[in-house]
Amino acid sequence: MNMRTAQRGLTLIELVASIVIISVATIGxxxxxxxxxxxxxxxxxxxxxxxxxxxxxxxxxxxxxxDPAYNPxxxxxxxxxxxxxxxxxxGGCGGSVFxxxxxxxGYDDVCDYSGLSDSGxxxxxxxxxxxxxxxxxxxxxxxxxxxxLGSPALTAASGRVVRIEVQVSHxxxxxxxxxxxxxxxxx
Numbered sequence: 001m002n003m004r005t006a007q008r009g010l011t012l013i014e015l016v017a018s019i020v021i022i023s024v025a026t027i028g029x030x031x032x033x034x035x036x037x038x039x040x041x042x043x044x045x046x047x048x049x050x051x052x053x054x055x056x057x058x059x060x061x062x063x064x065x066x067d068p069a070y071n072p073x074x075x076x077x078x079x080x081x082x083x084x085x086x087x088x089x090x091g092g093c094g095g096s097v098f099x100x101x102x103x104x105x106g107y108d109d110v111c112d113y114s115g116l117s118d119s120g121x122x123x124x125x126x127x128x129x130x131x132x133x134x135x136x137x138x139x140x141x142x143x144x145x146x147x148x149l150g151s152p153a154l155t156a157a158s159g160r161v162v163r164i165e166v167q168v169s170h171x172x173x174x175x176x177x178x179x180x181x182x183x184x185x186x187x
Contacts, residue, residue, distance in 0.1 A: 042172065042173070045170050045172050045173050046173060046177065048132065048135070049135060049168040049169075049170055049173055049176070049177040050168075050177055050179075052121045052129075052132060052135055052137060052168050053137070053166045053167075053168040053177050053178075053179045054179065055121075056116075056137055056139060056166045056168075056179075057164065057166045057179050057181050059113075059124060060110060060113045060139060060141075060164050060166070060181070060183075061110070061164060061181050061183055063107060063108065063109050063110045063112070063113070064108070064109050064110070065109065065110050065111075065162065065183050065184070065185040066109055066185065067108060067109040067111070067112075068108055068109065089110075089111035089114055089141055089143045089162065103126065104116070104122070104124065104125070104126045105124060105125045105126055110141055110162055110164065110183050111141055111143075111162070113139045113141055113164070114139070114140055114141035114142075115139075115140065116137070116138065116139040117136070117137070117138050117139075118136070118137040118138075119136050120132060120133040120134070120135065120136075121133075121135045121137060121168075122137075134170050134171060134172075135168055135169070135170050136168070136169045136170070137166065137167070137168050138166070138167045138169075139164070139165065139166050139167075140164075140165045141162050141163070141164050141165075142162060142163040142164075142165070143161075143162045143163075147161055147162070147163050147182075148161065149161050149182055149184060154184050154185070160184060160185045161182055161183065161184045161185065162182065162183050163180065163181075163182055164180070164181045164182065164183060165178060165179070165180050166178070166179045166181075167179075
């Protein structure tokens with residue numbers, strides 16, 4: 001047996017090739033880990049945006065459909081609930097036409113929230129919520145045609161229902177979170 005054939009090693013070319021292969025595999029693995037870590041905040045941002053949207057939606061839907069101060073003839077039995085027979089917000093029963101409040105802390109009916117735009121999530125009094133300044137919240141209250149619920153139908157045209165949309169966006173969130181709810185004027 002020849003001593004020269006008993007000992008086998010790697011040539012320089014084989015060593016360089018294996019280093020290149022291991023380097024490429026390591027770079028691919030690091031890229032995958034970096035992408036996963038970069039997106040790890042997305043679920044938190046999405047969950048926070050959803051929670052902010054739910055809080056705004058709850059605040060809006062808890063408000064009455066009609067402005068509590070609505071009483072056009074001074075008669076106690078004439079209330080918005082009984083008299084609102086056109087689109088609530090644009091027809092005169094809600095805040096955009098009758099008794100529109102200027103600040104969020106004074107909003108006393110659903111229609112007052114139409115057009116609400118907060119840069120940074122805020123509480124009911126308009127105070128900024130700590131840690132949520134990156135979120136933008138927009139609310140709209142739609143009382144146009146085509147909205148109807150139930151049977152017999154409560155319709156927007158009869159002043160019986162409005163559609164509420166709350167949209168929450170964040171620079172790291174795509175697409176934004178949109179929540180939709182309805183408020184009905186039941187007799």
